[in-house]
Amino acid sequence: MNNKLNHLLLVVLTFFLVATISGQRVQLNEPTRFLRLNDVLYLNQVYGGNQDSKGFLWFYSDKGVLKFDGFNFKVFNKESGLPNENVWFITIDSRDRIWLHSHDESIVYLQNDSIKETDRYKHTNYLYYVFELNKDSLILFSKPSRFLVTFSNNNHNLSYITSFDEKLQKYFNNIANVCLTKSMTDLNRLNSGNNGEDSYMDGYSIVFNNCIxxxxxxxxKIYIYNCESDNKFTQEIEKGLFYWPEKINKTINFSSSKNLYIFNKEKVVSYYSFTNSSSQNNRSFKDKNSNIWAAKKANYLEYFNGLELSNFTKLHYYTNSVVKSFQFDSLIFIELDNRTSQIFNCKSKNIVAAFNIFGIKEVGPWLNGWFWVRTNNRLVLVNEFGKEKDFYKETSEMGLQEKLMSWGPINSLYISKDSILTSTHHNKCDIIYRSDSKIGRQEIFRSNYRVTFLYSIDSMYYVVTNEVIYLLNKELKIQDSLFLANDFKNLNVSSFSYSKEFNKLFFGTSGDGVFMLNKNLTNLIKIRETNKLDIFNVFSIKNYLFAHSSKGIFSFVYNKENFEYNTVYANSYGIDPDEIKHCYYNGDSVIILLKNKIISFEYTLRDTVKDSLTVYECRIDSQKLEIKNDFKIPYKFTLLTFKFSTFNFGRIYDTKFRYRFNESDPWIVLSSNLIELSQLASGDYKLEIQAFNKYSNEVLASKVVRFNVATPWYKSTFFILSINLLFLGFVFWLYRSWLRRKQKVENDLRTLELSLRESKIKLLENQMNPHFLFNSLTSIKSFILGKDIKNADYYLGYFSKLMRLYLDSSRNSMISIENEIE
Structure with a gap:
């Protein structure tokens, strides 16, 4: 019996430790940002929010539902088609269907940004619980009815449930047993019929992940029953009215106006307390990147950065704003906008002094642990405990003959407790020393350039100007110099420091980044990825280098002979670069003075979460397209748009996007998360989209979208080939026709020539009588036979002459009278 009792006590104690230690309380004081919603939707209050599996945030209010991708809100209200825009709760199922809980007779859900409405039921007052049997079957509990809804091909079928089957009845009886055996008498059970079967399904219980x-x-108290282990647990909670529990990102959230408990199974994995909220909260929740969102009983949201909550230590809060600050060693002089000043000690990490001095222009060290503070009309000595002295009265008593006010700006540097190295004019350096209760001054160095910084390391002194850095030995003689204008023109040195870890000198500039060099002023190197940065302060912690700039605090890690970019502390860490007043270090911690608070974090802090870029929407004009590999786009369109996001809401304010089509093309930087394309030629496209840090240019995520713009019919290969074939056929037909015409002409010419020959012969026949020729030749023959040579020769010659005349005249169309007579 004692063993069983001891075992029971051990189980109870073990659970108690798990419930408290695993859920350490985190106080939420000042939100990182406020998200005003009146510019998006005029509403009175936001009831709460949730996050779907894709990463979208959904907020519900008295004027509709808002979908947030980190950059833009999409509104669902009466104008969009909601029957009732006063949505007081939403449930997101495993297929990202958004079930809307409102006081309406219809059951409404959102799917792929479309509003789906079931038939109206007169006896249905509102939907209060959604129980998921599987991905396509759900039980909807409304008051007073219950429905079974099934899905097939994105179409729903809704039917009444009059009774549960044996398996479901047993399952829901377990829920009832949790409520009843733990005496949860305050639960708002619904006893509206069906033999009380739904009395345990009320607004203050939820089933998820085999736990009730x-x-x-x-x-x-919160009561938990683990159905797998058959164990029951109890978790005590802070007093207050807690709202309906929510299932968000595989956890259960219980929230009130001041607290948020997050459960995984029976364990409290996170516990947050809102300690300084400007107005009361409705529901609050944690997103996938551990950021906290609080819906307000007003028209805005509060956002708390997850990295800031888990990694930053709040050292001090200010009700007034910080105007300016000055740092010397471990002390930071802070001026507030209420016309007072304070001293913060970085070592003790608290405010050690306060004094009524405002309008501070300069602060510098003085003798014996005092600091001089110059305002518009005063010069005061202040120690680290806030005690004040009149500077002129003090120096007059010490024998200083001339007023230091006439020396111009004082840039002081300790040498010893009795002397100060200072620049009391724009281009010269002096030693102010105390001897026999008197103060004297001696000029030790004069430059042709304006002195901006003085620095001392191991009895070596550095006089820094924008053009030259001088190295003075312990006798205050120039040992070496480095002319900056030889390599870099117009450098405006804004900070100067020495790192013992690297045994290097570092100086920051206004607009040209950070530079590193050896103590003997050799090997001047520019730190990569600091180009065009305005640097306010540079320091190192172990193998890390930190540079406070106008774009945040940059961190670099030493690698061989140079530094490699590590991260930039800006909005993604909950730090607005415009609100950073000062940055310092203490041991292994970085201390940041912001506009209204002082925080610190470990020097190795780095956001290691890898973002992924999701292209979630593609539209051609108003038509939405499904995004898949090598999808096709019709050739005839006016506007092609792509929407995308990283869904890392902690990095949204540091993130910008750019795109290009070819690696040789320059990047086109976008002002939002929307790409608009028009007048694209036909062909294959490779659209590369990048999310990058707008301060450091670090690539956070990238995505390649391949698509094809269809070829118009008049540019298709088939059409062009057909046209070419038709053209070739037409040319061939022309050629054949020409050949036929040519053949016909040639035939006609031959025929004509034959006809002409025949005509000539006939003409010749007409001109020469055949009887005449026969008789003439016969007569000549008789002369030859009679051996009358003379007459034969005479008549034969005359006959040949006559033949020549016939033939010559046959070639001419006309014959002269002379020839005819002849």
Whole structure:
């Protein structure tokens, strides 16, 4: 019996430790940002929010539902088609269907940004619980009815449930047992019929991940039953009215106006307390990147950066704003906008002094642990405990003959407790020393350039100007110099420091980044990725280098002979670069003075979360397209748009986007998360989109979208080939026609020539009588036979002459009278 009792006590104690230690309380004081919603939707209050599996945030209010991708809100209200825009709760199922809980007779859900409405039921007052049997079957509990909704091909089928089957009845009986056996008498059970079967399904219990959670606001307890292990647990909670529990990102959230408990199974994994909220909260929740969102009983949201909550230590809060600050060693002089000043000690990490001095222009060290403070009309000595002395009265008593006010700006540097190295004019350096209760001054160095910084290391002194850095030995003689204008023109040195870890000198500039060099002023190197940065302060912690700039605090890690970029502390860490007043270090911690608070963090802090870029929407004009590999786009369109996001809401204010089509093309930087394209030629495209840090240019995520713009019919290969074939056929037809015409002409010419020959012969025949020729030749023959040579020769010659005349005249169209007579 004793062993069983001891075992039971051990189990109870073990659970108690798990419930408290695993859920350490985190106080939420000042939100990182406020998100005003009246510019998006005029509403009175935001009831709460949730996050779907894709990463979108959904907020519900008295004027509709808002979908947030980190850059833009999409509104669902009456104008969009909601039957009732007063949505007091939403449930997101495993297929990212958004079930809307409102006081309406219809059951409404959102799917792929479309509003789906079931048939109206007169006896349905509102939907209060959604129980998911599987991805396509859900039980909807409304008051007073219950429905089974099933899905097939994105179409729903809704039917009444009159009774549960044996398996479901047993399952829901376990829920009832959790409530009843733990005496949860304050639960708002619904006893509206069906033999009380739905009396345990009320607004203060929820089932998820084989665990049943029940809430008792009366007892300030949460009851948990693990169905797998058959164990029951109890978690005490802070007093207050807790709202309906929510399932968000595989956890259960219980929230009130001042607290947020997050459960995984039976363990409290996170516990947050809102300690300084400007107005009361409705529900609050944690997103996938551990950022906290608080819905207000007003028209805005509060956002708390997760990295800031888990890694930053708040050292001090100010009700007034910090105007300016000055740092010497471990002390920071801070002026506030209420016309007072304070001294913060970085070592003790608290405010050590306060004094009524305002309008501070300069602060510098003085003798015996005092500091001089120059305002518009005063010069005061102040120690680290806030005690004040009149500077002129003090120096007059010490024998100083001339007023230091006439020396111009004082840039002081300790040498010893009795002397100060200072620049009391724009281009010269003096030693102010104390001897026999008197103060004297001696000029030790004069430059042709304006002195901006003085620095001392191991009895070596550095006089820094924008053009030259001088190295003075312990006798205050110039040992060496480095002319900055030889390599870099117009450098405006804004900070100067020495790192013992690297045994290097570092100086920051206004607009040209950070530079590193050896103590003997050799090997001047520019730190990569600091180009065009305005640097206010540079320091090192171990193998890390920190540079406070106008774009945040840059961190670099030493690698061989140079530094490699590590991260930039800006909005993604909950730090607005415009609100950083000063940055310092103490041991292994970086201390940051912001506009209204002082925080610190470990020097190795780095956000290691890898972002992924999701292209979630593609539209051609008003038509939405499904995004997949090598999807096709019709050739005839006016505007092609892509929307995308990283869904890392902690980095949104540091993130910008750019795109290009070819690696040789320059990047096109976008002002939002929207790409608009028009007049794209036909062909294959490779659209590369990058999310990058707008301060450091670090690539956070990238995505390649391949698509094809369809070829118009008149540019298709088939059409062009057909046209070419038709053209070739037409040319061939022309050629054949020409050949036929040519052949015909040639035939006609031959025929004509034959006809001409025949005509000539006939003409010749007409001109020469055949009887005449026969008789003439016969007569000549008789002369030859009679051996009358003379007459034969005479008539034969005359006959040949006659033949020549016939033939010559046949070639001419006309014959002269002379020839005819002849």
């Amino acid at each position: 959670y029940g809430l008792s606001n009366l007892n300030n």
